[in-house]
Amino acid sequence: MAGIYIHIPFCKKACTYCDFHFSTSLKYTEEMTDAICRELLLKKDRISGQVGSIYLGGGTPSVLTAAQLNRIFDTLTQHFSIASAAEITIETNPDDLNASKLAELKQLPVNRFSIGTQSFFDEDLRWMNRAHNAAEAESSIKRSQDAGFENLSIDLIYGYPILTDQKWEQNISTAIDLGVPHISAYSLTVEPKTALAANIKKGRQIPISDDQSAEQFQTLIRKLALAGFEHYEISNYALPGRYAVHNTNYWRGIPYLGIGPSAHGFDGTNRYHNIANNAIYLEKLDKNQLAESVEELSNLDRLNEYLMTSLRTMWGTDLEKIERDFGKVYREETRFNIKPFLDNHWLNLEENHFRLSPEGKLFADHIASELFLIEEHESIIRSKKQSE
Structure with a gap:
């Protein structure tokens, strides 16, 4: 809901x-x-x-x-x-x-x-x-x-x-x-x-x-x-x-409305940002206008958000969900990228979920940033898809 x-x-x-x-x-x-x-x-x-x-x-x-x-x-x-x-x-x-x-x-x-x-x-x-x-x-x-x-x-x-x-x-x-x-x-x-x-x-x-x-x-x-x-x-x-x-x-990516100055909302695909200015917000709404900007999230944006938020939770990141929502090559790329953190025991992998270890919790933001896929990865992934 x-x-x-x-x-x-x-x-x-x-x-x-x-x-x-x-x-x-x-x-x-x-x-x-x-x-x-x-x-x-x-x-x-x-x-x-x-x-x-x-x-x-x-x-x-x-x-x-x-x-x-x-x-x-x-x-x-x-x-x-x-x-x-x-x-x-x-x-x-x-x-x-x-x-x-x-x-x-x-x-x-x-x-x-x-x-x-x-x-x-x-x-x-x-x-x-x-x-x-x-x-x-x-x-x-x-x-x-x-x-x-x-x-x-x-x-x-x-x-x-x-x-x-x-x-x-x-x-x-x-x-x-x-x-x-x-x-x-x-x-x-x-x-x-x-x-x-x-x-x-x-x-x-x-x-x-x-x-x-x-x-x-x-x-x-x-x-x-x-x-x-x-x-x-x-x-x-x-x-x-x-x-x-x-x-x-x-953290599960469920849609929500963001109401009020500076609030953010998410509809499952796009993110909405309300202006962080009380005077402009009041002026806009007084005219029945929304004081927001829209950020259209790319596939990569949504994947990176999922990596960042899910990794912070005890439920961890689901490789099967990555394949289901984004494609098999994204799952394979992520599976490859987590290997160094499995090797140094900052991440644990069990039943297709990887989670932060007790030591890894000290480096959660660093690990997430290292797992983010960028446009360079996107071009590589497109090449892999075309060769399949």
């Missing part, structure tokens, strides 16, 4: 490391809500059948009022067929999840929270310029559970200079003890045009250590495995059967 992603481009504060599209001014939330509802109407015929997942991300969707969120959900339920068991997620910040906000969210069809916890230490949250404190990080989870929201995911970040190994182990232990069924954990990366990148360039901040990130990544895998979590995607861990439906469908 298809999915719908809705990007809410507002945050109370700008985190030092974040390069997502957002505004810290909440002045135009009403106009943005109207534009999002209008875009949903304009795109309602792009997906057929039932919708199996809805994800409100950002930004921080929980900054919207109950009335604004209700308008979005009313538009969804009126114009789309939402499956009765659909996973409906909203990203939230701990400081937003007070008793009154939880009561409001309880009236919506939301059944899953993704909470931007990041750390349970005040000094770390200040370093990140987060809007919440350590006490709110923990209490927001407990309040959500008490309010009946049991399907929770929390975000954690590792690999930053002030995160000692001891603090990182305590962050993991706290998350486990709180009983959340899903954890998304990300190694801090330095993105261009962020405050973190500027501070490192000016010498005000210690550069990120790859060795520290690798060690803390391995600690995370070990501790969560002992707690019964499955490492089902490079950055995602879940108790058995508690995988994120929406994100898993991304």
Whole structure:
């Protein structure tokens, strides 16, 4: 079943490391809500059948009022067929999840929270310029559970200079003890045009250590495995059967709508990119025009996307699917390209699926980039096809 992603481009504060599209001014939330509802109407015929997942991300969707969120959900339920068991997620910040906000969210069809916890230490949250404190990080989870929201995911970040190994182990232990069924954990990366990148360039901040990130990544895998979590995607861990439906469908290549400024959509063949500019987005939608560009994906593009996303998961990459969807010569080319990584034990091959080994998980992006096929390969493949 298809999915719908809705990007809410507002945050109370700008985190030092974040390069997502957002505004810290909440002045135009009403106009943005109207534009999002209008875009949903304009795109309602792009997906057929039932919708199996809805994800409100950002930004921080929980900054919207109950009335604004209700308008979005009313538009969804009126114009789309939402499956009765659909996973409906909203990203939230701990400081937003007070008793009154939880009561409001309880009236919506939301059944899953993704909470931007990041750390349970005040000094770390200040370093990140987060809007919440350590006490709110923990209490927001407990309040959500008490309010009946049991399907929770929390975000954690590792690999930053002030995160000692001891603090990182305590962050993991706290998350486990709180009983959340899903954890998304990300190694801090330095993105261009962020405050973190500027501070490192000016010498005000210690550069990120790859060795520290690798060690803390391995600690995370070990501790969560002992707690019964499955490492089902490079950055995602879940108790058995508690995988994120929406994100898993991304990795499986299932179509979804992308709504809101900077959102991406995929129809199985083409990718759609909304403009990352609030003013232009609002201006376009006010005229009932879509603020998007279309990327027509070639066979090679789709294969490379499949290689990249499938390799990150515990299910791995299916050689038979490559043959079925792209052709036998693509399967043979991929089988040849994975040989060095089988030889150095970064990949394992079993029943026509190749997967990252524990050591290979440290080099997932590198391995994927080495497996990508380029136009040069395409010409070779065409020659092979012609000779068959």
